[in-house]
Amino acid sequence: xxxxxxxxxxxxxxxxxxxxxxxxxxxxxxxxxxxxxxxxxxxxxxxxxxxxxxxxxxxxxxxxxxxxxxxxxxxxxxxxxxxxxxxxxxxxxxxxxxxxxxxxxxxxxxxxxxxxxxxxxxxxxxxxxxxxxxxxxxxxxxxxxxxxxxxxxxxxxxxxxxxxxxxxxxxxxxxxxxxxxxxxxxxxxxxxxxxxxxxxxxxxxxxxxxx
Amino acid sequence: xxxxxxxxxxxxxxxxxxxxxxxxxxxxxxxxxxxxxxxxxxxxxxxxxxxxxxxxxxxxxxxxxxxxxxxxxxxxxxxxxxxxxxxxxxxxxxxxxxxxxxxxxxxxxxxxxxxxxxxxxxxxxxxxxxxxxxxxxxxxxxxxxxxxxxxxxxxxxxxxxxxxxxxxxxxxxxxxxxxxxxxxxxxxxxxxxxxxxxxx
Numbered sequence: 001x002x003x004x005x006x007x008x009x010x011x012x013x014x015x016x017x018x019x020x021x022x023x024x025x026x027x028x029x030x031x032x033x034x035x036x037x038x039x040x041x042x043x044x045x046x047x048x049x050x051x052x053x054x055x056x057x058x059x060x061x062x063x064x065x066x067x068x069x070x071x072x073x074x075x076x077x078x079x080x081x082x083x084x085x086x087x088x089x090x091x092x093x094x095x096x097x098x099x100x101x102x103x104x105x106x107x108x109x110x111x112x113x114x115x116x117x118x119x120x121x122x123x124x125x126x127x128x129x130x131x132x133x134x135x136x137x138x139x140x141x142x143x144x145x146x147x148x149x150x151x152x153x154x155x156x157x158x159x160x161x162x163x164x165x166x167x168x169x170x171x172x173x174x175x176x177x178x179x180x181x182x183x184x185x186x187x188x189x190x191x192x193x194x195x196x197x198x199x200x201x202x203x204x205x206x207x208x209x210x211x
Numbered sequence: 212x213x214x215x216x217x218x219x220x221x222x223x224x225x226x227x228x229x230x231x232x233x234x235x236x237x238x239x240x241x242x243x244x245x246x247x248x249x250x251x252x253x254x255x256x257x258x259x260x261x262x263x264x265x266x267x268x269x270x271x272x273x274x275x276x277x278x279x280x281x282x283x284x285x286x287x288x289x290x291x292x293x294x295x296x297x298x299x300x301x302x303x304x305x306x307x308x309x310x311x312x313x314x315x316x317x318x319x320x321x322x323x324x325x326x327x328x329x330x331x332x333x334x335x336x337x338x339x340x341x342x343x344x345x346x347x348x349x350x351x352x353x354x355x356x357x358x359x360x361x362x363x364x365x366x367x368x369x370x371x372x373x374x375x376x377x378x379x380x381x382x383x384x385x386x387x388x389x390x391x392x393x394x395x396x397x398x399x400x401x402x403x404x405x406x407x408x409x410x411x
Binding site for chain 2: 186
């Protein structure tokens with residue numbers, strides 16, 4: 001009798017300890033987090049009102065991984081039906097266009113640059129260390145990344161950054177806005193959900209506007 | 212001091228009279244209904260408690276009780292804004308709730324198959340608040356003081372039978388508020404039913 005009793009207790013313990021959300025339910029939507037520089041975007045002024053033009057890499061997405069030496073990804077790296085890199089770049093451009101900004105070439109002195117990158121195997125929520133400025137940033141928009149403490153985890157995150165070129169001080173360029181979209185590893189329907197998340201990133205950032 | 216002496220004499224004098232049993236182990240399955248619903252509002256059935264009761268005499272006893280409960284809630288996808296940014300996600304709020312209490316019990320009837328009682332328990336709780344969102348988790352852990360009034364009954368299948376049933380209603384209030392995830396102290400009703408193994 002007593003053994004049966006203890007067995008019941010043991011089974012209940014095992015049952016209870018495993019409870020957590022179903023992974024399929026967790027992977028329904030991407031998390032979209034956006035941050036802006038409050039020193040240049042506030043009730044007293046919005047630096048976006050002073051911008052007119054921007055530049056964005058049309059064919060590649062930056063890539064930082066502690067599993068690979070690649071520094072950028074092109075469309076063929078993704079092998080996703082309907083494309084992945086190009087539609088994302090196009091959607092970012094489209095969102096900025098709707099907000100009143102004009103894409104220009106690198107040589108046409110853009111007011112800001114848009115960087116899109118994928119961080120693989122880096123964690124960022126609550127652990128990212130982001131400098132106010134990119135030291136040594138010069139010329140175009142090679143892909144320059146935040147200083148991320150490498151807490152190793154199996155996350156893959158898309159980062160979209162807006163870098164102020166117009167108000168650069170020497171070779172220091174301020175990041176005025178950034179969006180984190182994750183986790184790309186676990187999401188079901190990667191292409192559609194990423195595009196939806198890019199729209200959401202701009203949607204929850206109404207201050208990105210020329211007016 | 213006088214009241215303590217009186218209480219001791221009362222308890223000892225009563226011990227000569229027939230009591231329910233020497234002791235009893237119980238394991239109960241529990242339904243928990245949060246009365247503080249800010250973090251987890253769903254009724255939970257993922258709970259159980261195990262405990263031991265020592266019957267001092269026909270009227271009084273004391274016990275120790277350990278419990279484990281998992282409460283959860285789903286927060287649909289929405290955008291949260293904060294100074295300097297915003298985040299859009301859906302969330303699964305989970306509360307892993309462990310309790311350990313000691314209790315004093317008073318038995319209204321002691322010589323039948325049904326033994327109703329009232330109890331007041333106090334002890335400690337450990338709460339693991341975990342928010343799951345996509346692949347990420349946000350965790351905060353809190354220890355707290357727990358108070359637990361209880362109204363219940365034992366049921367023996369026959370006189371002196373070793374096996375019986377237990378049913379009770381409890382109310383938990385614990386000081387496990389979390390500033391990190393902005394929740395206050397938890398409270399909730401528990402409805403227990405389970406088995407009791409009496410030792411005569």
